[in-house]
Structure formats: structure tokens, C-alpha cells
Amino acid sequence: MNKRCNNYNSDNTTNNMNNNTIKNLRKNIIFISICLIYILFIITPTYAQELIVEKHIKELPENLKEGEKVTVMLKITNPFDTDLPIKIVDKNIFANNGLDIECLEQIIPKQSTVELEYTPITAYVEGKYTLEKAKITYNDTITKNEIEVESNTYDLRIEKGTTSTSTIQQGITTINKCDGKNTQSTSYSSQSSNSQEQKQKEQEQQQNTQNKLNNINQENSQNMQNLQKEMQEEAQKQAQQKKEMEEQIESNKKMYNEHKKLEEEGYKLAEKNITPESNNSGNGDFEYKYQKENGDKASITGNVNNKNVENISSFSSNDERRLMKALENNTKFNKEKETLEKEGFELQNKSITPTTTNMTNYNYQFSNPNTNETAQIYGNITKDENVTSVIVEKENNKKFPWVLIYLAILLIAGYYYWSKYIKKPTITEPIKIPPKKPINYHKKALSMLNLAEKTYEIGNKKEAYEKASYAVRYFYKYKFESDKIDQNESKNNPTKKELTGSEVINISNKKDTKNKTKLREFFNITNLVNFAKYKPNDSDFNKILKIGNDVIGK
Template identity: 30%
Template sequence: MNSSRIFTEPKIETLKMGNKGPYLILGFFLLMIPVANAGLFNSGDITLSVDQKDYYFMVGEDAIIPLHIENTYGKEINGVLTYTYTQEINRGGMHMSYSNSQSTTFSVKKGKTTQNLNFGTSDNPATLEVDLKFVYTEKEPRVVNLEGIRIHFVTDESQKKNQPGGKSASSERYSPPQQSSQQNPFSQMQKQIDEMMRRSQQPQNPREALQNNQMTQDSSALKREIENQIKKQQEMKREFREKLFQNPELQKEHQELLNQGYNLTDADFNPISNDTGSFELRYQNLKGEKASISGEMNNGKIENLKKDTPEMRRELLNKLQQNKKFKEYQKQLQKGGYSQQDIEISYEKEKTIIKVNYANRENETATIKAEVVNNTIKNVELQMVEKEKQDYWWILLVLLVLLLAALGYFAYKRFGKKSKPKLEVKKKSEKPFDYRSESIRLIEKSKRLFEQKRYKDAYGTAAQGLRLFLSYENRLNKEITNDEIINFLREHKKEYKEAKECFDLCSLVEFAKYKANKEDFDRIIEKAKKIIEGDK
């Protein structure tokens, strides 16, 4: 139930390597420093350059490298900047290598500019080798490749060997990988994903284990054991990807996005076994527009395959705006002083949900909700929340309570008899429902059921415990299905993938589609307890 995450979008983070062992969190951000504009040449070009081939920094110091850019097109050029880094670490007699690649949309102003690249810092000596690539389109696809920039983190000033002698690179014609009619689309996509995995895959579990290990004489045995575990997991993920990419429908959707100018930039694989799990492929074009293909594979068969593109979203909205009922509701809201706020689009197994949200000056809200089934608009309805009616209801309720209290007071004064003081019996206040403890109780019960070999009941009870916690934690406070809670988390931009993995595997076992085993069950219990106890 481990997920494979590759090629994340660049974020502002910091590279750290703790005392117990190496780990890498590489940040990438750009600080723009304008420099005097250069004269324009007759023919346009973009040149990237750095002042040195090797840069030396003290451990703990930010590795900031000025990147000089010359744009002679006479206008701003937009494109995609990709950097690939490789880190070599020698520690405790062991050699480790980590690679990663990330991309971001990037604008180059005309003339000469300098932009600072910050590659973070390190707590231990290390060496990074960085390659930069800028891809853009100006009459034709162009690329600038600036490779072989080395960053050294050292512990002593005397180790710094900064010397002049930089590197530069100009643009050249860029030929994106094209799939010929004779090539197998599965092979092309598999090769692309494998390359992304090779660049970005970092052995998380071995790294954490090696951090806590003192590199004693048996470290090589520990390393072999960890490597075997990782190899087994990677083999499962590789087989999952191979089975996934053999699907003709997925190949067709992938190729259509490539033909529309999208490039595969990111992917999530969440295999439960080598032929069962979920996936999402993410794409981006040179305009920065994003698209995705997602779905699930169950016993080698792809289910619930969905493609999402800006073009599809615009088409859905155009269809909705042509719907007669939608026009009536929209006209009604506009007459009532409502204005459109935002649009939400979500995907379920058999349908797409569109919500167009409105509000007025009194902060009363309304939503026009529609379903799209087989590319047809259905079930258009208007949902309104009127603030005034709610306010009147509460006012009436408060007045009624005050009236009853006053009547009770006067009745007591007039008819009540004084009596001997009696021992006051304190009424126990009802304790709030401790949903966290109840969820943990169900998780522990599922473990006992598994030990009794009541596997179906064990998986069902584990799912019930996790479902109960998520329902009350998100203030739904009611019995809810797995799909309903996952859709709620996804719509509200909350973490849902680990919970979905647990629910999916539990459902497979409950419906006899998957054979129970202790390793998978223990992972479910571990993930469920982590979710339930995570906010303590």
C-alpha cells in the first residue's frame, strides 16, 4: 500500500542533512534582480550562463548561484524551466546517490537580467551536480541546455576553491519526443515514466533507517536487508505500471493529450498489489494549463478512467449555460441581487458534478448544482441558504424560551411552598461522544478478529473505525459510506489518499476480490491509527 510520488512541482523548501544520516529536501526559488538592458540583435536568441563551473559553500550556508540570462528577442519569452540535480554522499563507508528533477513555468524578460537560484543548505559535506533546461516556443520549439554546474558543501574555509571560468549555453532547435506510427504507445509511455521514476526516486525507508543506525560493523547486512525490501516494493510498482500502460484506452487518452501540446510532468501510483491500485497522471502545456488522467485498476482491469482538461471544463460549462433550467435559475438569482462567486467541478464514478456558487450583499448564498452523465446535463437544481429565515427562527426560539422561563418563575413564586432543604442531587452532565476512543476500540477489535481468522469481519471493522473517525472529525456526525467520505475530503482539499487506500483494500477483502494477508492488514492498521491519532 505504499505510494510512489514522482516529479513534484517546485516549492520553497530547504535542503537539510541531519547528524544521524543524510536526507534531502531540496528547495528551488528564484529571486529576480534586474540588470541593465542589453542591446537587441537582429536575430533573437536566449543565452543562459553562470560565472563558475564549481561553487563552494560552507555547511549551513545557503547555496545561491546567480544565473545570467540574455534575451535578444526584444520581448518577454514564456516557457518551462527544468532543473535536474544529482547528489553524491559518502558516509560511514557507504556511497549514496540521489537524483531528482523539477519544473516550473518561467518568464524571461527582454534584454539582460540576473536571477538567483537558491539550492538550500546542508548540515553535512555533500556535492550536487545541477543541469538546467529552458524550453520555449518562438516560431518553433527551442531549448537552452546549461549542464554540469557543481555545488560543494565543505566544513572549512580552506576547502573553498571558487575560481573564475564559467559556463554558457544558447538556444537550439528543440524536438520533443514524438511517437511514430510504428512505435508501440505502451513502450513510449512506459519509457517516459521509467525515466521520471529513475530521476526522482529516493529510497525513503532506507534513508530513515540509516539515520538512526550508528553505522556499526553490521551496517552492510542492514543495508542489504533494506535494499531487498525496497527492491520488492519497486518490483510491485513496476509490474503495476506495466499492466497499467498496456491498457489501450489509457494509451489513447495519453496520446491525445500529447497531440494537444501537453507534456507528462507528474504521476501518482498507489498500488495495493501488482495489478490493483489507483493512479493519476498529470500534464502541463507551455501556457501553464494543467490536465490529468486518473482512475483505478482492479485485478488488471482499469475502472473509472477520467480525463480532465481545461478544454473539457470549458465545454461542460458551455453546455450548462445553454441548459434551459440553468438559465431560469440564473435569471432568478440575478433578479434577487445574487452574483456568481466561483465554480466547482468534481468527478464521481458515473457522473460529473458542477456547482456554480452565488452570494448577495447580505451574505446569503445559493448554488446551482448539475450532474453530467454521458456528456448530458441532468438534474439541475437550485440550493439556497437564506440568512433572514434562519435569523427569524432563532429569534422566535429565544423569545419562546424567555417566555417559558418567565411563566415558570411567576408560577413558582405564587404557588411554590417552602420546604425543608433537601440534599441537592447533582445531575450528571452527558459526556460528549468520544469518537476517537471509539474508533481506536474498533481498530483493536479488528486486530482480534484477524487473529481469530475472521478476516472479512476484521477488514470490515477496521474500515468502520476509520470511517467513524473521519465522519466525526469532519463534523458530518452520521453514518457515511467510504465513497462519500473520500469525495468529501477530496472536494474540501483535505488529505484523502491514505484513507482511500485503506478503504479500497478493505472493500476488496470484504467482497472476496482479494485474499487477506497479515502484511497488508498490518499496514491498514498502521495507517488507520496514524490518521486517528495524528491530531492528538
């Protein structure tokens, strides 16, 4: 009897212990979950920060008229606790005039807003225009992953001016100042909005060019000889233009003073690089290179614009040593350099490169022989020795958010325990996946043709030819090659696996013989825009629009 009672008491004790253990586990899970939620609320805002970019116009008048200046600005806000290097890609072009920023490097100070002001653009031709979005890339301050943000677009309206805008020099300035490059060039075109005589001359030139290209397509050997002659004449014009630019450069007073200064320092002229633009406008860039007997180098750079020598800037080995000395005396730079040296890094290379007339980029590269890690200190210093930024980067120094990994593991463990021991089983229904919606390529191709027509009407004629060509190639890709296309992939990236004009013609020879002659004529015309001397015209464009609508169908 006593033995049975003892067994009964032992079972009760075991059951009570199990119940207490389950209650404690539940309390611990609830406590851990509350802590996790609290930590996530604290951490999430840190990862939600992002660079903010806004495009606007500086002091835009209520009624902008032809001939007035437009200053485009980018307002950039850096919310991070560190200086942020960025790369800008931006295109602000209207009526064949403006700025094409292929790449521009800038450094935005920490927790500040910077207003970047571009060179003013002249509003030449009345009409409605839309400035494209600016794209900015930078590396995330925590993960170091590359991030791209975009600005807004900007709608612009230019009204008819009271003064004549005939025989105006318009130009698109292309700028690339990234990854050690420092190029800037302007291509010009003449515009006559009020002169009927000028329009007639342009039409005659277009007709003459068309006749020449037709003869070339017929593979006439005589015309090939004429073309070679024209190329020789063009080369002679380039040589003459280069000579004229050289005379303008060397007769410039500031250029003479910079040249004389380098000669007095012992430098001798070693090489002249004069690069005229291809449109015979008399504009271009130049670089005069100098060298001492001890190997020191120097250069004078600038450009010629409408016979004016501009942006003259000299930089020598003496300047480089002077700026390096100033930089290495800078308190912030020395602090970062000493930190790297204490961590075992050794200096491997250092350089200073001029970017503008008053600004240079510096780069000091380090390596750690013990860990094979690399690091660099880089930034900007003005030519008058003002250090504007100091940035440190290390390889394999990305601050990975381990705390989030730990939190995720705890959440998964808690969920596993809850689903296995606490949650009641539920019956789940299979998820129905909706069928993929087919792409209406016929409607989309017609929409592309309409966009090409509107592009032509606002003056972007070469781009209009390209859009019309793409509409037909897109239509044939989906109509006859759909079995080779991944629908999801094509929807996200419609230009992938794009057909060429020759491939479309080959398809028509096999599967669409009634349109093969039209398609051959269509691509013969659209391919003409690749020739520098061909001028897009209404007759040819209306012809390719008609063919495009015929082969795509209403």
C-alpha cells in the first residue's frame, strides 16, 4: 500500500514539473519576442535611410521665352553620418541644346543638403519639353552595396520670343568626369527658326546627301572614289582647323603666361595634343605636355569655344608635391593615416589628379601584408591647398548586420517550437497560380510608332528613326520568334534578345514574303541615320511610318 502511494506521489510531482517547464518556456518565448520586436523597431529606421535627389530650375521666369537662359539644379540631401561619394548621370537637353552628363563624381558632406548648379542652357526653340530623371549611384554606408536613386522629371515650356533666333549656334555638351577621366566636348548645330531661305538650303543639302547615299547603296565604284576624295578633303579640313586652333591657343595671353612660367621652372614642351571637334565648328580641346630632364612632368589644358580659348589650367609635378605636402599636414588626413598604420597598413601608392581649374582628386592606397587587406584614403583638395573631404575605404570592411542574423535565428527557433508544440494543425489549401497574361505586342508596337512620330515632331529626328526601327523589330520578334522568348524575362526587359534589321528581313523571306520588299526599303532608310552626312527628312520619315503601320497592321 505504501509503495503504491509513493508511486502516485512521484507521478504527480513529475507532471507538475513538466507543467512548470512548459509555462516557463512560454514566458521566455513571449519575453524574447517582445525584445526582438523592440530591437527591430530601433534598427529598421537606420536601414531605411536613403539619398534624396530633387531636380528643379533656378529662378524660372513665369513666361520663359526663346533666347533666355535656363539653369538646371540638383538638390541632394545626404542623411548619413559620413561624407558620401556619388556618381551622377543626367541628361538635360531640349531643342538640340543642353548638357549630357555621362558621369560626374561629387562628394556630399554628411547630414547636409547640397545644391548642384549646372552651366546655364539657352532656350532656343519654342515648345514643350521634359527634362529626364537624374540617376545617382552610391555605396550603402553599412552593406557597401551599390544603390541607385532617381530624381523627378521636370516639364518645361518655352514661348515664342520677340527677337529673331536665326542662324543660332546650338550645342550639346557631353561631360565625363569619373574614374580618373576628365573629358568635356560640345557638338554644335545651326538652327534657323525664322529664315525661309535657310530652310530651303537645308532641304537642298538633305536631297543632295540622299542622292549620294542612294548611289553608294548601288555600289557604284565611281561614287566610292568620290567618297574617298571627300574623306581626304575632310582630313585636310581637320588639319587646317587644327592649325588655326593652335594659332588661337598660342596667341592667347593667359596661355602664353602659363607656358612662360613652366619654362622658367625648367620645363620643356614635349608634346601638343589638339583635338578639334568633328563638325568643323572650330571648337575643341587641347593639352600641352612638358617635361624636365629629371623626369618631372607638367601640362596645360583647356578648350576652344567659338574662337575663344577658355578654361586654361596648368598642373605640374611641383604643384603635386606642394598639394601632397599640404594634405599630409592636414589634421583629419593624418589622423586617418595614422589609424591605418596602427592597424598594420603600409602606403603603396599616392596620386593627385586635377579635375577642374581649381579642384583636384587625391588617392592614397595602402595594403596590409599580414592580412592581404587593402585600403585607401581619397577626397578633394583645391589648388589653393584647402582639403574639402577625407574618405577612408577598406576592402572586406563591410559592416554586416550580424545582429539581424541572430534575431532571425531566434525568430525561426521560436516559430519552430510554437508550430511543433503549441499551434494546432490546420488544413491548408493549395495556392492557385494565375495564368501568365500574354503580352499584347501588336498594340505595344503601334504605340512605339506613335512615340517615334511625336519624337520626330519635337525635333529629335535621329532618335525618332531609331524608335521606328525598334517598333518593327519588336513586332517581328514577338510574332515570329515568341517560342524563343521567356515571357517573364521579356516583360521586365523588353530589349533582351532584340532582333536586328537583317534578322527581320531573313524572317520575312521565310514567313512573311508579302512584306519582304517593304521591310528591305524600311531598314535601308532607317540605317541611313548611322551616316554622319545624312540628314533626317519628312519624306523619308513619313515613308518609314507608312511601312511600319502597313507591316504591323491597324
